[in-house]
Amino acid sequence: MPNLLYLNISMNQFNGNLNWNYSSLQNLQVFDAYDNNFTSLLPVGVASLTKLQYLDFGGNYFYGVIPASYGSLRSLEYLQLAGNDLRGRIPSELGNLSSLTELSLGYYNTFEGGIPSELGKLSSLVTLDLSKCSLDGVVPWHLGNLINLNTLYLHSNLLSGNIPSSIGNLTSLLYLDLSNNALTGEVPGELANLRELRLLNLFMNRLHGSLPEYLADMPNLETLGLFMNNFTGVIPEKLGYNGKIELLDLSSNKLTGIVPDSLCSSNKLRVLILFNNFLFGAIPESLGKCLSLSKVRLGQNYLNGSIPSGLLYLPKLYLLELQNNYLTGLLSESNNNTDSSSLLAQLNLSNNQLSGAIPSSISLLSYLQTMLLTDNHLEGAVPASIGQLHELVKLDLSRNLLTGSIPPEISNCSQLTYLDLSQNNLSGEIPPEISTIEILNYLNLSRNHLSQSIPKTIAGMKSLTSADFSFNDFSGRLPDTGQFSYFNASAFAGNPRLCGDILNNPCNFSAFSTTTGSTTTSTTSTATKHVPGDFKLVFALSLLVCSLIFAIAAIIKARAYKQGSNSSNKAGVWKLTTFQRVEFTISDVLDCMKDCNVIGRGGAGVVYIGRTPTGHEFAAKRLLGFNTSGHDHGFRAEVKTMANIRHRNIVRLLGFCSNSEMNVLVYEYMRNGSLGEVLHGKGGGFLGWDRRYRIAIEAGRGLCYLHHDCKPMIVHRDVKSNNILLDSEFEAHVADFGLAKLFLQDTGVSECMSAIAGSYGYIAPEYAYTLKVDEKSDVYSYGVVLLELITGRRPVGGFGDGVDIVQWAKRTTACNKDNVARIVDSRLSTLPIDEAMHVFFVAMLCVQENSVERPTMREVVQMLTEIHRHATLEQSPSSSSSSDHQKIDSHCYKLFPDLLT
Known part of the structure; x- marks a missing residue:
């Protein structure tokens, strides 16, 4: 040709x-x-x-x-x-x-x-x-000879040394991005010659010195990103005078002084990010009139004064963060007729000194998803108008001076997953309407003056994974069914008039009389005064019956111990320790440990299926190598961890049997085995997308509980598909805590392990190289599980030498969720592609190289829950419109806003 x-x-x-x-x-x-x-x-x-x-x-x-x-x-x-x-x-x-x-x-x-x-x-x-x-190496000064250059992108490399002054020769330059390197020194003065420059990104380097004043004189500068350096001094006073600045990010430096009043001189400023500096003084009133603003992050400074009037209600603003400052004054009511068009989705004003009432006009923020007002001096009632925030996902009003009752209208926030009203002066009863919030998974009402009984309907909230009702004035019998059975007694502490099996406080006659209402109390007390002899007789007979029951139980227990002893004389007497009511005995556990009952084998032990005399099944895990070379193969770690955990998505440890030579852990039985076995077995194709998605959320909730609701925090350290077990309904339960590590939450630092623990293909990069582990290591492993669910492939093998599922997925999709169709499991006959794309989006967040950039498990669960809700609005997966696609994208970004910059 x-x-x-x-x-x-x-x-x-x-x-x-x-x-x-x-x-x-x-x-x-x-x-x-x-x-x-x-x-x-x-x-x-x-x-x-x-x-x-x-x-x-x-x-x-x-x-x-x-x-x-x-x-x-x-x-x-x-x-x-x-x-x-x-x-x-x-x-x-x-x-x-x-x-x-x-x-x-x-x-x-x-x-x-x-x-x-x-x-x-x-x-x-x-x-x-x-x-x-x-x-690597330096930026060659020879690049200054490229006088026709209008775009120079060298970002995200390993470049070091100073920015060469010869760059100032590139007078035609429009876009200069040297970010995310290891550049040092000061910004050269010669860059003042770049009069045509529209974009200047030098963020994530090691630059120091003052911000050059000439930055304010660049007539065409639209984007200035200098965050995560060591800049000092003040922000140039005239920055923004050119009327062109749209994006300004100077966060995470050591800047002092005030926020200039000129930043939005012509209503073009869209993004203003100055958090984590040493800025002081008031927030300029002009920002309250900057109609172009979409994102403002001024947290972690020393700002004082009041919040500018109108700032909360700007029509294009979707993110406002002013937390960790010294702001005072009132939250203003809105008096603008255009407020109904507000797009605000994220509002964080926590840890300031704001006072007064929460304005009722907060209801105008109809797109609000997160509202954090914790740690202020807010007073008055929780406005009923909050119930008009139908998109609200997280609401935290804790540690204020709020009074009055909890408005039942809050139940209209049907998307709420997190509600914290703790440490206020709230009174009255818990409105039973709260139990109608179907996806609420965190509820904290502790340290108030709430009274009456805790509504039984709350125990039926299947989504509720963490709750705290402690230190109130609640009374009555506490249901021991539903979600309440998963909570520790500490969740109800400080309520002396509460009783029930969960609290180890039986509801005796006198307890009933004080908790069933004033009429009953009076009647019962009067009756007792009139018939003291009958009461004493009943009391004596009750004691007699209890004594007989205890005697029979002691005989049965003694026989069980004797049977255990006869079955293993060499190893000594068996001891059974349980953490709740059980139907099995030591004999039942020992009898099940036969080859015909083996359902799993691993490096730490063998798992058997056992049955109680009534036919109920349990799983017994006999640990191998106990008491040899001083290694207990995770026994103490697993017992210490599991004994205090109650969560519907974590396998329950029912008890353990032990003698001098052997330990056996007894769990609730998971009929459908592990996710890994089901997903990668011959029949894994039957695991449809909806079921896979549900498993992802349930496993995420289990890890979220370990990271955020356990004190101290628990890091699993071996999250993988084989440690996610499926019950008869294919509900997911996180299991195998032999490598779990407990952390004091207040330290905020990772711990260094003595050796690498975990499973190949799931280990986070920083863990393998530095042996430092924190909760973000679990997040990485969970991201690998998400990729398994999307692709149906194992984490290693079949990708080429040294390539795992993370590298393969990134390379095949170019980290673009629009390319996710290239990697989805071919066995999935029907698939809502938009939903799969955004689960992939979350997975990519979880497996980021830098652990700091990974989301928390709480953020992961929120993103997955929100994605699923919006992706299922259409009746048919194939009929999702591009607008729905954008809406889901928007929700992801709003739940994890740092992605934008």
Whole structure:
């Protein structure tokens, strides 16, 4: 085909290689093979195409080095090799491409040896993008010779040293991004020459010194990102005077002084992020009139004064964070007729000194999902208008001075998953309407003056995984069924008139008389006074019956011990310890430990199925190697951890049997085995998407309980699909706590383990390299489980040497959730693709390399719950519209807002 000029095969599924005979294509000018699946070395024959002007091999799986012969393509104007798996050095011969106007080599390639200084000879170059390809060394001063350059992207590398002053020669530059490197020194004064600059990103480096005043004089600057450096001094007073600034992020520095009043001089400022500095003074009143604002984060400073009037009700604002300051004054009522169009979704004013009442106009924030007002001096009643916030997911009004009763209208917040009204002065009863909030999983009403009985309907809230009613004035019998059976007694402490089996406080005659209402109390007391003899007789007979029961129980227990002793004389007497009422005896446990009853084997022990005389099943785990070499194979850790846990999504430890040579843990039986066995077994295809999604949320809730509701915090350290067990209804339960570690929540630091523990393919990167473990290590492992559920594939094996499911998923999808169809389990006959895309989105958050950037398990559960709710609005999975897609995206970002910057 000697006359062929243009060859475009981009955005297909071609694979293999491009090692063609190019001798017949000598007139080719454009060769575009972008976004395919080619897996080979870059074709050397392309170098013979002397008339080639446009070459795009990006978005494939090419590996090896860039051929030095590509430097002979003197007519080439466009070269794109980004998004492959290229290695080695960037050849200096590319500096010979004198006609080149655009060069892009980054993103997933891994180069060594730094940026060749020869690239400074590309005098025609307009765009140079070498981002995210592991380049080290310094930024060559030779790049200052590229006087036609308007885009210079070197972000997300390992570059060090100072920013060369020669960059100031690039007077045509529009976009400069050197962020996420290890650059040091001060910002050079020569950058003041960049009068055309629209974007300047230097964030996540080690730069220091004052912010240059000339930043305020750049007439076209729209985006300024300098966060996570060591800048000191004040924010330039005239910053924003140019009327062009749209995004300003100076967070996590050491800036002092005040917030300039000029930042929104022409209503174009959209994003203002200044948190984690040493700023003081008042928030400028002008921000309350900045109609363009969509995101404001000023938390963790020393700001004082009141919140500007109108700031809460700005029409485009969806995120407002002012927490951890010294703000005072009232939360203003709204008097603007346009407030009904407010988009505010995240509001955090916690840990300030705000006073007065919560304004009733808060109901105008109809899109609000998170409202955090904890740790202030707010007083008055909880406004009933909060019930109009139908999108509210998290509400925290704790540690204030609120009075009055809990408004029953709060039950209208049907999307609420987190409600904390603790440490106030609330009184009255708990409105029973709260139990109608079907997805509420955290409820804290502790340390108030609430009274009457706790509504029995709350015990029936299946979603409720954590609750605290302690230190109130509750009375009456506490139901021992439903969710209450999963809570510790500490959740009800400080209520002396509460009774029930959960509290180990039987509801005797006198207890009933004091908790069933004033009329009953009076009547009972009077009756007792008139018939003291009858009462004493009844009391004596009761004691007699109890004594007989205890005597019979002692005889039965003694026989059980005797049977245990006879079955293992060498090992000594067996002892049974239980943590709740059980129907099995030591004999039942010992009798089940036969080969025919084995249901699982592992490195730490053998698991048997056992049955009680009444036919109920239990699982007995006999630990191997006990008392040999001083290693108990996780026995003490597992018992210590499990004995105090009650949660519907964590396997319950019923008790344990032990003698001098053996330990046996007894659990509730999970009929359908482990998720790993079901998902990766021959019949795993029957596990449909809805069931997989439900398992993901349930396992997430179990881990959320360990991380956020246990004191001290519990880190599992071995989260994997084989440790997620499925009961008869395929409900998920987190199991196997042999490696669990307890942490004091107040320390806020990770602990260093003596050796790597966990399972290959699930271990977080920081754990493997540093042996430091915290709850974010579990989050990473959970993200791997999410990928298993999406793909149906095991975490390791079948991806190539040294490649696990995380690397494979990232590479196959290019970390773009729109490409998730490439990795979904082929056994899933029907799949709501939008929902799968966003579960993948959450998984990618969980498996981020930097543990700090991973969400908490509470955030994960909220995101998954919200995604599912919105993704199922359409009757048919295939009929989801693009607007629904965007809505789900919006909810993800609002629940995890740091993703935006």
